[in-house]
Structures are given as C-alpha cells and as structure tokens.
Amino acid sequence: MTERERRKRFDEIYASYDRRVLAYCIYVTSDRDLANDVFQEVFVKAYQALHTLRDQDKEANWLFRIARNECLNALKSRQRSDRRNIPLDYASEPVAETESLATRDAHEQLRKAIDQLPQDYREALLLAEFEGFALKEIAEITGASLSNVKVRIHRAKQKLHSILEPILNDYE
Amino acid sequence: MNERIQELISAYLHRGSTPEQERELFEACSRNPETAELLRQHLVLSLKLRGLRDDVQVPSDLQSTVLRRINSLEAEGLRSETLPSATAVDQDGKRRFGLIHLFGTGLATAACAVAILLLSGSPDQEPAARLQTVAQVQDTVYIVEKDTVTQLREVERPVYIVRNVPAEPVLESPATNDQGDLAAKAGNNAPVRETVSDPATQANREAPAPVSPARIPTRAEDLPALAEMQPGEAATREAKTENYIEQYNSMLVSVETVRLSSKDRIH
Numbered sequence: 418m419t420e421r422e423r424r425k426r427f428d429e430i431y432a433s434y435d436r437r438v439l440a441y442c443i444y445v446t447s448d449r450d451l452a453n454d455v456f457q458e459v460f461v462k463a464y465q466a467l468h469t470l471r472d473q474d475k476e477a478n479w480l481f482r483i484a485r486n487e488c489l490n491a492l493k494s495r496q497r498s499d500r501r502n503i504p505l506d507y508a509s510e511p512v513a514e515t516e517s518l519a520t521r522d523a524h525e526q527l528r529k530a531i532d533q534l535p536q537d538y539r540e541a542l543l544l545a546e547f548e549g550f551a552l553k554e555i556a557e558i559t560g561a562s563l564s565n566v567k568v569r570i571h572r573a574k575q576k577l578h579s580i581l582e583p584i585l586n587d588y589e
Numbered sequence: 590m591n592e593r594i595q596e597l598i599s600a601y602l603h604r605g606s607t608p609e610q611e612r613e614l615f616e617a618c619s620r621n622p623e624t625a626e627l628l629r630q631h632l633v634l635s636l637k638l639r640g641l642r643d644d645v646q647v648p649s650d651l652q653s654t655v656l657r658r659i660n661s662l663e664a665e666g667l668r669s670e671t672l673p674s675a676t677a678v679d680q681d682g683k684r685r686f687g688l689i690h691l692f693g694t695g696l697a698t699a700a701c702a703v704a705i706l707l708l709s710g711s712p713d714q715e716p717a718a719r720l721q722t723v724a725q726v727q728d729t730v731y732i733v734e735k736d737t738v739t740q741l742r743e744v745e746r747p748v749y750i751v752r753n754v755p756a757e758p759v760l761e762s763p764a765t766n767d768q769g770d771l772a773a774k775a776g777n778n779a780p781v782r783e784t785v786s787d788p789a790t791q792a793n794r795e796a797p798a799p800v801s802p803a804r805i806p807t808r809a810e811d812l813p814a815l816a817e818m819q820p821g822e823a824a825t826r827e828a829k830t831e832n833y834i835e836q837y838n839s840m841l842v843s844v845e846t847v848r849l850s851s852k853d854r855i856h
Contacts, residue, residue, distance in 0.1 A: 420666035427659060435652070440645035453651050460655050464662055524644060527637055546638035551604040571599055577634060 418468060427464050430476060435460075437548060438484050444543050445488040447532050448495075455491045459484045481548060482558045485540065492536070530580040537561075538573035545570050594624055598631055 418426070438459055442452035462483050470479050531539055537559075544555045552570070556563045597614040600606035606614070618625040 420663055423666065424659070424663050431655075431659075435647045436645050437642065439647050439651075440642040443645060444641075453648075456647075456651065457655050457658065461658050461662070464659050523637065524641055527641055531641075542638075545603050546635050547642040549604075552600070553605065555603075567596070567599055570603070571595060574631065574634060578630060581634070581637075 423464070423467050426467060426470075427460075430463065430480065431460060434477070434480055438480065441481065441484055441543055441547060442488055444528075444531055444547070445485070445536070445540055446492060451491055451495060455484070455487045458487045458491075462487065477548065478550070478554055478558055481544065481550070485544075485558055488540075526581060527577075530577050533580065534573050534576060538569045538576070541566050541569035542573040542577075594627070598628055601628075602631055602635060 439452065439456050442455045442459070443449060446452045446455060459480070463480055466483070470476055472479075531542070534542065540559065541555055541561075544550045544558060545552070550558065552563055552566050555561075555570075556566045559566065561569070594614070594617055597606065597610055597617070600610055601614055614624075614628070618628055
C-alpha cells in the first residue's frame, strides 16, 4: 500500500467513523477532554496500523478495538496520575439543533444513567447499542467470553431500565 | 421474567439469535403481554442509545488537530517512499532488506576499496589532500549491489558512477579539467578508469576487473562519488550489476554527466 493509498483509505474510515468513535470515547471515559485526546490517538494509531487491516468487512471491529485499547490506556493513565474523575460536562456537549427540550432532558437522564454503570458493563453496552456489534464481535473486541458479554449487557440494561423506567414507559 | 426470555431478547437485539430463537421469542410475546412490553422497552432503550450517539459532533478544532497529525504522518511516509528507508520493515509491514542486510557488505567493500585506492595513490599526493579526498569520498559513496543502487544519503552535488576496467583509454569529462590534473598527481602510470556507459568497453565488462589505483579529484564541486568493488568480489559483483548497467546504459549518454540529487531514486 502506497502512502497515497493509505491516506485515501484512512480518509474513508475517518469519514465513516469519526462521530461514532468520539461518542464511544466520550461515554467510555466519561470525560470529554480525555475523550478528545483519546480520539486523536485512535485515529493516529489507526493510520499507522492501517496495514494490519486485512479484512475490509471487519474495519469497524478493528477500529473499535483500537479505540477500546486507547480508552483503557487513558483511563489507566488517569488513575495512575490520580486525576480526578471529572463528570462529563453535558451542558457543553454539542447537540443537534433539532433536538427538542424533552429529548434533551431524556438524553440528559440517559447520559447520567450510563455514567452510573460499571466501566465493563458500560463498554459492552456501548459496543452493542451504539455500534450494533453482535455479541460475538463484542467478545472479540473486549477479549471477554461470549457468556460474559451477555451477562454484562444484560446487567447494564437492567440497571438502565431501573433508572430510566419513566422515560421508557413514556416513549410512544 | 424468566431467564430464557431475557436471553432470547438479548440475542435478538444483538444479532445473535437463530430463526428458531426469534420464532420462540415472538410466540412468547404473543402469549404474554409482559414479554412483549419487555421487548418494547429494550427496543426503546436501544433507539435512545443510538440517538445519544448520533448527537455527538466532532468539534472542528479536534478534527483539524487529527487531520494535521495525519498530514504530518503522511508527509513523513511520502518522504520515506522517496528515499530508501534504512529500517528493515516498510510501511506495509513486509520485511525489506535493510542497509545492514543488503548493503552492509557493499558498504564495507566500498570503504575498503576507497582506502586501498588512497593508500596506493601517488606518493606525490599530499597527505592533507588524501585526507580531504577520504572525507569527500566517504560523503558520497554509492553502493552497487545486485541490480540496485542505494543512495546512502542525500547528495546535492554531481555524482559519478564509475568502475575499473583494465587497459582502456581514459574518457575525460569535459567539465573536469581539475580531475585530469589530479590524475596526473595521483599517478600517471595507474591503470585507467572508465565510465560504465562507454560502449567501447562493453566486452571488457564481462571479465573480472582488477582494482586499480584511481585518479581522484580534489575539487569539491567536481568530485565524483565512487562505487568501488573489492578485488575478490569483482567477478561476481560485476556479474550481478550487469543487469543494472545494461538498463542504465540505455539511459545514460555518459555516466560522467549523470547528476543524482536528493530527488533521484534508483531501484
């Protein structure tokens, strides 16, 4: 792969996944600044490791595996540096202009509910629900067993359901 | 709600269910409204989570930062494509012969040959001039190996690819009068050196070429770079370079007019 081919391929991947990767980083790290840093590293690593992407059909798995590793590394580094876990400043989150007040409220509650989940539950849930990965793919990305992934997602949803029951019941 | 239903819902939502499991789930939903409600809530949650994801926008400054970093990496990559890399692994992750593997021997050979040439040069040559020559030659050594010429470093001055052939007339470069003077200094009795592109010497290339003392120019701007072969390796190495020489002969009017710059790249 020449440098130009590599760049072309990267641009395609970036255009397809930039928002999704950033969303994943934000919700896994629960820290917007950290997520921005991780986001940069994910795409730099992806560019550097593009030659390892053999199967085009699995580019999402490949990219989110990088994203996951970078998120975990960043979280570990933050723990090591004793950095305070700053809650995500949702007020500063860019929101779609069409988003209504009610929707924003609902999203706000959902974000807070996700924040309350243990990290491994949250990660599995985000991969499943944000990205629509199959359970088997999540097991590959996270390195967990299939049954473990099922349990994590199930428990994450149970917890979200208990927190968000009013929202879920009001949904038409 | 029993675990079986939870499992069926989870598998259904995450593309893990078989047609039989889906049928089982839908039958359960039609029999039991609570099951149907649970499935609905799961679907709503999934939709809301997707909506949350879709809210996220990449700030323009973050996007610029990422793309700037990628541009910089791309530029580095393009540079390394232009000039042969000294590393053993290229960007595709394929093993490539590095300088040490492929040209290490050639480099050592060339260095030895240059040293031999200098030591066997004319006694008339001043030690200071010899040292100057050593420095200049080391600065622009090119190694010929198999069918490849590797540029060891960027060269911004004229480069001459020359080699030894026995007992042939000297082809003087019109622009190198100083070299002629130097030849006189370096030893008029020395066997001559000829450019590889001279058609008159094609036949001689087939035979192993003995190492001969060279005339070595001193003026920096006119100084050629020398690709030298060690005597013991001359036959095999010359044979290996024939292919290269034939290819490049067709391109070169005279090797002594060739100028390689940092933009030149020969594979």
